[in-house]
Amino acid sequence: MAEPKITQDPLYQLLRDGKMEEFNHRIAQGEKVDLTSCDFRHLNLQGLIASGLDFSNSYFRQADLRGIDFSQAISLRGASIHGAKISGVYFPTPLTAEEITLSLQHGTRMRYRD
Template identity: 55%
Template sequence: MDDIQEHELHQIDHPLYEILRSEDIKAFNAEKAKLSELPSFAHGDFRGLDLRGLDAKGLDLRHAYFRGADLRGIDFSKSRMEGASIASAKISGCYFPHRLEADEIVMSLNHGTRMRYALLPK
């Protein structure tokens, strides 16, 4: 059995995660651009962080916790966000992955539910 349950948060042992947790978005984006392979931020704890300006392209944010975070203007369209929670986050101007339906986003924002991806036709 996996040590990490789907609903649990955990610390991620990677310098890029530490930069992000310190809210130094400019440094995060610069360091991210240097990497050929990105670490997973799945199950990450981003509660209350100001992440405006984040380059989220290619980030694995599955099951991450964004309660009260400032996500305004972030383009998440090329990120993995299934199972993430955005309760009480600021999301004005966010561009979410196309597989996340508006109802899922609103439920997560208002009630803290985990966002589920829609099944798309083949």
């Protein structure tokens, strides 16, 4: 597994800077961003609208994900949420509670149920 990346993509940088409203607005306007394999460690992502976004293989160690609805995200396959704040998070149905717990407590990469 490759190291999580910090890209220079302007939309990804908005997330790193905590500018959720601007990010959400630009995505709603049709701008595209590649968030696969990205580094979200220690970021506060509260308020992120995740619908239609692909977070495959991304790294959310100790990120604040509280209240995010990932149910309509393209994928969290291979993502890790070790130590993240996940109160109120709505995960995609193919992720079992066991997968989420293993990732939260041990940093395992989440696998989707077939």
